[in-house]
Amino acid sequence: MEYVIEMLNIRKEFPGIIANDNVTLCLEKGEVHALLGENGAGKSTLVGMLFGMYRPDGGVIKVQGKAVKISNPNVANELGIGMVHQHFKLVHNFTTTENIILGIEPKIGFSVDTKNAAIRVGELSRQYGLDIDPYAKIEDISVGMQQRVEILKMLYRNANILIFDEPTAVLTPYEIEELLKIIRNLTNEGKSIIIITHKLKEIKAVAKHCTIIRRGKYIGTVNVDTTTEAEMATMMVGREVTFKVEKTPAVPKDIVLNVKDLNVMNNKKVLGLKNFNLEVRSGEIVGIAGVEGNGQSELVEAITGLRKIESGVIFLKGDNITKIPIRERIKKGIAHIPEDRHKRGLVLDYSLEDNMVLEIYNQPPFAKNGLLKKNKIREYSNKILKEFDVRSGEGGKSMARSLSGGNQQKAIIGREIELNPDLLIAVQPTRGLDVGSIENIHKRIIAHRDSGKAVLLISLELDEILNVSDRIAVINHGNLIGIVEASETDENEIGLMMAGINKDGGSDI
Template sequence: MSEYVIEMLNIRKEFGGFVANDNITLQLKQGEIHALLGENGAGKSTLMNVLFGLYQPDGGEIRVQGEKVNISNPNIANDLGIGMVHQHFMLIDIFTVTENIILGSEPSKAGKINIKKAEEEVRALSKRYGLAVNPSAKIADISVGMQQRVEILKTLYRGAEILIFDEPTAVLTPQEIKELIQILRNLINEGKSIILITHKLKEIMEVCDRVTVIRKGKGIKTVNVSETNPNDLASLMVGREVTFKTEKISAIPGKEVLIIEDLVVKDSRNVTAVDHLNLTVHAGEILGIAGVDGNGQTELLEAITGLTKVDAGIITLNEKNITNLPPRKITEIGMAHIPQDRHKHGLVLDYPIGMNMVLQTYYKRPFSNNGILKFDVISKKARQLIEEFDVRTPDEFTIARALSGGNQQKAIIAREVDRNPELLIAAQPTRGLDVGAIEFIHRRLIEQRDHGKAVLLISFELDEIMNVSDRIAVIYEGKIVATVDPKETTEQELGLLMAGGKRTEEGVPS
């Protein structure tokens, strides 16, 4: 009997002449967590979509428990005990947890769905694997972390023994990441085997047994995690040495670009989310906002960018009152916005990536003339930005949906930075990105600062906030509770402040 539960041998996958997987081999052992590591666009998701039956390989073979198989669709993958938890969840908001889990595999009696029986099964599964999900809750009412648990339960309900996780921590808070890592360990203790697609080297070192590195569609190396380190993995992934610490000169703050005074914003439930908040961002500085998710960051962002109504207070940009102005008017006054949800607010996914790069400027010259779009000019501009920002795409006509998450993010950053804004708002700018792309984006943010622009960075990644910011404002329950110098604080101090601790005169939270 083979020592491997899954063998993907010399897998090749092409898309119209573009080779996404170039004879890659990956072998998964029983009871291990095996990381699949690579840059954005390296071919990781494509390889796993081949394993799950969403794509058909153009070469190579797949073996399950030593037997050669033909996985022509996801139903066959499910029958073989393979389940996949996708990066972008496939859930129906108005359905309950149980309804989503049983969809397509409904238990029935006399032609009627037995929801009570299904809820009991979901509750038992949830308890067995330490998932703690309410079977009767509606998807629309639960957190992103809980939605991911529902996706995991969907695979377990269908009998999966081999689970594929595609960037599972990309949308999670630090606390949810810790909980997920424990869930992965619970799954392994129950005899499952896991393939984990991730960019996060710390997670690989913490939870994985082996790692296969791929680069530009080719398999580079498989190594034991116990015999490697983050620096070596980063170098294997991008083909060069990667700097984890962003080098920058000290900031020279200039005029006040963004002034927020006594701001009050209510959330969708009409509860105060931003509570008389005051904040100032200067030209030539990066102000980072640190806080646990759910403390008003989203509502603050949406208020500044015109996506939600301000209930009280004033927002001033370049000495102009922009409170409750439409988003386009705000951008024309000098604001650019890298949104925290690139799919919802950053891109039109079924438009070509070239058209997405002029979403903020398509109605202006030289991209249009009297309302008529000039497609040749748009294409030329898109090609320039694709090259300058290293967006990995076959061409500017490829739809945005077809690009990897990291390359979608690079395209948004290219569009926003190219407009030369006075204020750049960057919300979770490196979420789901590999270390090479993170290094690139951090450099771009610092370049904006060095060109005299104001940068407002909102991130749940404390090391990012510490590494990139010139000042850090801590948000807690909708208020700025402290402003600190990153050179004079620690992650521990920030963590305590984020949890509601107060600073003493000595600078230590109480």
């Protein structure tokens, strides 16, 4: 068997944690090999050593059969290894071409030869079906396109071994399909790919083999064709996982959130939300379904106070909160799990303890006479971290930045649910979480509903919207297309409504 990469008995320790304990992964030429594990199982650490971001404490890495020491990412590039990170490394006010050639700029005399570089970028883009405009600015293109720029960066450097770290965590369902096509194109052209993902469907769609690790230990490598999703999930989590969300029918009571005739501008200074009306009652979960960028962000930011509204009113438990400050809204009982955990969810250079009290640090028991009471903050944060299984090297003292993406997400969800809000706004709550954590978070959201609270769930995962919501409001181009009972609808009907066709067959566009 010809392996292009062999990672044999790899070990890596960080303060307080053994991230990889004797892990082996072998990549065949021309295959897609999936790396599967829970949040914080050590997946990113393992491929980080292959890309020269960390040095292994034990074990051997072989490239094309030769043992190598990969001391930094430049060495990895020279060995033909490229990586698309979970959080992209792009300069936003540069063009796609400027980003792709960054660090290896071709020169004519003393100036950078962007013209020929752009021609080469265009050629590579066509060859691999990437559809990139060489002159577009990063800040003007979608997240899916930004990811393609990262892929082109590797191809421009002639990488033939490509690592994708959670590549679909930030994509819409359509972009995911397109990415899987691109991955197939890459292997058809002879590239070999390692893909880290929690999504068993995607592993089934593109991978030949799957290596599974749990809490840093190697569990096994399986042939994807002959292994079921349930078997892989059990190997990953160490117990059987139910893919069905268990819940009793909702018993809605008083109106908690009432949005009336809301008009909100988007970032392009046009209406992103148009005459929008919505009610959410205590004891129910209302899901918002729609293709990304159809007004979901504008709705959430208007309710939470992050975005100014043009006209309309927002009531919380009968009080008009349209113009009150964010902190007042939190005090009145709104909690928000944001879409972007880095921009809006955490202060990455604060400890987990400090992050757990961001909204309430100035209230008793955490503060007295303007002084913080560290022991109370520690007790409170430890409770959240334990309940929501947030894994980190040094517990509450860990910097938020040092956690895996999934553990950062669990910390935010724990913090917001612990506030016991009357209205919980959950945006993409399970993005980047493994199946075990998803099951747990869904249970928590349903328990919050069952305690008589209101939940507004915004998700791009149709399965999640259909399984967790009681009622589903469908949004298209900022318009409310209709509201349906989750128990009486299916993916097809919701899909048509997301495209702007309402229940009686007419179009609302």
